[in-house]
Amino acid sequence: MTERTAVRVAVDAMGGDHAPSEVVAGAVEAARNDGVIVLLVGDESAVGAELAKHDAAGLPIKTIPSEGVIEEGEPPALALRQKPRASVLVSTGLVKKGQADACVSMGSTGAAMAAAVVLLGVFEGLDRPALGGPILGAAPRTVLLDLGANVDCRPSMLVSFGVIGAAFARSYWGVANPAVGLLSVGGEAGKGNRQVREATALFETSGLNFVGNVEAGGLAAGSVDVAVMDGFAGNIVMKLAEGLGDALSDRVRSQLEGRVSEEIVEQVVQDIYEVSNVAETHGGGPLLGVKGVAIVGHGRAGAGAVRRAIGTASRLVESEFVSSMREDLARARERLGV
Amino acid sequence: MTERTAVRVAVDAMGGDHAPSEVVAGAVEAARNDGVIVLLVGDESAVGAELAKHDAAGLPIKTIPSEGVIEEGEPPALALRQKPRASVLVSTGLVKKGQADACVSMGSTGAAMAAAVVLLGVFEGLDRPALGGPILGAAPRTVLLDLGANVDCRPSMLVSFGVIGAAFARSYWGVANPAVGLLSVGGEAGKGNRQVREATALFETSGLNFVGNVEAGGLAAGSVDVAVMDGFAGNIVMKLAEGLGDALSDRVRSQLEGRVSEEIVEQVVQDIYEVSNVAETHGGGPLLGVKGVAIVGHGRAGAGAVRRAIGTASRLVESEFVSSMREDLARARERLGV
Numbered sequence: 001m002t003e004r005t006a007v008r009v010a011v012d013a014m015g016g017d018h019a020p021s022e023v024v025a026g027a028v029e030a031a032r033n034d035g036v037i038v039l040l041v042g043d044e045s046a047v048g049a050e051l052a053k054h055d056a057a058g059l060p061i062k063t064i065p066s067e068g069v070i071e072e073g074e075p076p077a078l079a080l081r082q083k084p085r086a087s088v089l090v091s092t093g094l095v096k097k098g099q100a101d102a103c104v105s106m107g108s109t110g111a112a113m114a115a116a117v118v119l120l121g122v123f124e125g126l127d128r129p130a131l132g133g134p135i136l137g138a139a140p141r142t143v144l145l146d147l148g149a150n151v152d153c154r155p156s157m158l159v160s161f162g163v164i165g166a167a168f169a170r171s172y173w174g175v176a177n178p179a180v181g182l183l184s185v186g187g188e189a190g191k192g193n194r195q196v197r198e199a200t201a202l203f204e205t206s207g208l209n210f211v212g213n214v215e216a217g218g219l220a221a222g223s224v225d226v227a228v229m230d231g232f233a234g235n236i237v238m239k240l241a242e243g244l245g246d247a248l249s250d251r252v253r254s255q256l257e258g259r260v261s262e263e264i265v266e267q268v269v270q271d272i273y274e275v276s277n278v279a280e281t282h283g284g285g286p287l288l289g290v291k292g293v294a295i296v297g298h299g300r301a302g303a304g305a306v307r308r309a310i311g312t313a314s315r316l317v318e319s320e321f322v323s324s325m326r327e328d329l330a331r332a333r334e335r336l337g338v
Numbered sequence: 339m340t341e342r343t344a345v346r347v348a349v350d351a352m353g354g355d356h357a358p359s360e361v362v363a364g365a366v367e368a369a370r371n372d373g374v375i376v377l378l379v380g381d382e383s384a385v386g387a388e389l390a391k392h393d394a395a396g397l398p399i400k401t402i403p404s405e406g407v408i409e410e411g412e413p414p415a416l417a418l419r420q421k422p423r424a425s426v427l428v429s430t431g432l433v434k435k436g437q438a439d440a441c442v443s444m445g446s447t448g449a450a451m452a453a454a455v456v457l458l459g460v461f462e463g464l465d466r467p468a469l470g471g472p473i474l475g476a477a478p479r480t481v482l483l484d485l486g487a488n489v490d491c492r493p494s495m496l497v498s499f500g501v502i503g504a505a506f507a508r509s510y511w512g513v514a515n516p517a518v519g520l521l522s523v524g525g526e527a528g529k530g531n532r533q534v535r536e537a538t539a540l541f542e543t544s545g546l547n548f549v550g551n552v553e554a555g556g557l558a559a560g561s562v563d564v565a566v567m568d569g570f571a572g573n574i575v576m577k578l579a580e581g582l583g584d585a586l587s588d589r590v591r592s593q594l595e596g597r598v599s600e601e602i603v604e605q606v607v608q609d610i611y612e613v614s615n616v617a618e619t620h621g622g623g624p625l626l627g628v629k630g631v632a633i634v635g636h637g638r639a640g641a642g643a644v645r646r647a648i649g650t651a652s653r654l655v656e657s658e659f660v661s662s663m664r665e666d667l668a669r670a671r672e673r674l675g676v
Contacts, residue, residue: 138585148523151531185486185573193489193570216574217581232531233574235523236554240575243555244582244614247476251613252590255606260598268593275589276582 353445
């Protein structure tokens with residue numbers, strides 16, 4: 001056994017609504033408190049100016065220069081060609097070159113995904129990375145995937161999502177044998193559309209702890225460790241939860257206001273937000289199925305979320321998430337004969 | 339113009355968790371107050387005993403004998419053959435024979451649907467009836483369909499759902515030119531899976547007031563009059579809303595209990611239920627795309643919901659929902675060349 005050395009995390013200092021200030025602030029906190037080495041990738045003068053606001057001398061932080069940033073909404077493939085030195089590309093490139101163990105960006109998800117696909121690659125059997133994570137606060141341990149990256153899926157891709165989700169649940173939470181369910185319209189085997197029925201047959205020979213169908217109503221109850229769905233269904237689940245949470249917050253607030261203390265109103269509304277919305281406790285989620293640890297966080301992330309995203313990256317590196325996922329995927333493909 | 343005569347509604351007195359007592363009670367209320375003629379279909383002695391509990395003499399109620407009832411969970415096709423005189427079949431048969439203008443059942447949805455398909459038929463271009471209605475209390479005017487009857491849909495079926503939903507919004511609420519949206523993963527045209535992209539091209543030539551994609555987050559905001567989706571997605575939307583509503587009710591209740599009056603707790607929890615759950619204000623929804631008015635209500639319906647379901651039936655008959663839907667569907671199919 002080799003001695004464990006500190007994890008090196010490349011952080012895209014220029015990505016996100018509050019970059020570089022909040023990103024640098026979060027990175028400084030991580031470097032100070034969490035035993036990680038931070039490689040801050042960005043415009044040198046801008047990053048230097050932000051670093052100067054913190055008492056960062058002596059912390060394990062190194063600045064790596066980049067040029068430009070890919071904005072939310074830019075077509076990723078084109079942007080990658082036009083800005084070859086953009087911060088997200090340089091960050092991801094550090095992982096490819098072995099100079100960092102993981103990368104983190106709060107910038108454009110599309111750009112981070114494109115950079116990861118081009119520089120790190122995705123495992124065989126996948127078209128592109130999956131997006132996923134424990135997005136329902138009501139079921140904070142249930143990993144849902146895919147949440148929108150893969151809207152048209154072959155049945156075998158759903159099995160790959162199950163393998164990836166199980167690897168995540170094992171690495172990140174230490175769940176020994178994660179229960180994997182397939183989102184469908186009824187609990188009984190055979191209930192579902194053609195895609196689900198075909199995937200069910202594959203899941204049953206996949207070697208996963210496949211527990212059959214899970215209905216959407218069971219997601220909020222946390223009845224499985226991993227809930228698999230195609231990106232079309234997953235995106236609907238994620239956005240409906242957010243939309244309903246917003247609608248309910250408004251209603252509950254108007255019901256309570258003036259009748260109970262403002263403190264209670266805020267607590268209840270905050271609780272609804274946490275139950276229904278994308279959990280931000282992890283700061284960001286990994287691009288799943290990528291041959292490397294690449295974390296994408298919320299564009300609105302503040303320093304705390306940035307620090308937590310760096311922590312998530314570090315934890316996935318230490319738990320050898322990628323090599324575990326690689327082995328599991330290879331084993332499942334062998335069993336399935338695909 | 340012919341003089342308007344009272345609408346005749348055949349009511350399956352034996353279907354539902356609280357049949358025949360609550361069904362008969364609701365039917366009596368409708369006959370007494372709502373200007374409808376009720377044909378109560380059921381076991382003569384059981385229905386007679388229930389009628390005797392009410393002051394029903396002189397009301398426009400007639401009992402039609404049937405034998406047996408198809409229970410929730412019985413395979414509908416088999417049950418239809420084994421129980422040819424079952425209450426739901428006799429009720430639906432009255433519509434077919436022109437002896438009733440509409441039928442209502444609180445029993446098995448599968449049985450009601452099978453009876454409607456066999457006896458009334460579905461319009462060309464549909465495989466089976468669609469389930470739908472304004473299921474989100476947060477958006478009480480937005481008709482969602484399909485909610486689970488058609489889990490695998492050809493793109494042209496989605497257009498038919500749009501036509502049907504628009505006919506419903508026009509007939510039932512008098513919306514002149516209902517805005518029809520297609521549930522997808524992004525607001526921009528072209529965002530979506532293959533099914534959505536193919537359907538979008540058809541919608542654009544359908545003659546509907548097609549407003550493009552609607553995201554799941556916009557459903558709760560009521561941004562369209564009709565939201566079209568396949569039955570797989572629709573069922574997920576419906577069940578997730580219910581599941582999240584339950585989870586949120588529990589959380590809000592535990593946050594509030596002991597801190598505010600029990601009355602406020604109940605009001606808030608009830609409001610969450612109404613916002614997130616299937617709206618019961620209509621008592622039941624029509625089987626959509628059927629060549630006749632056939633309403634299916636919730637199995638748990640009490641007398642009030644039964645009365646409202648009969649009212650919904652009457653309203654759809656008076657607004658000539660079926661003939662309007664027939665014409666609209668034919669026109670759309672002509673435009674689409676299918």
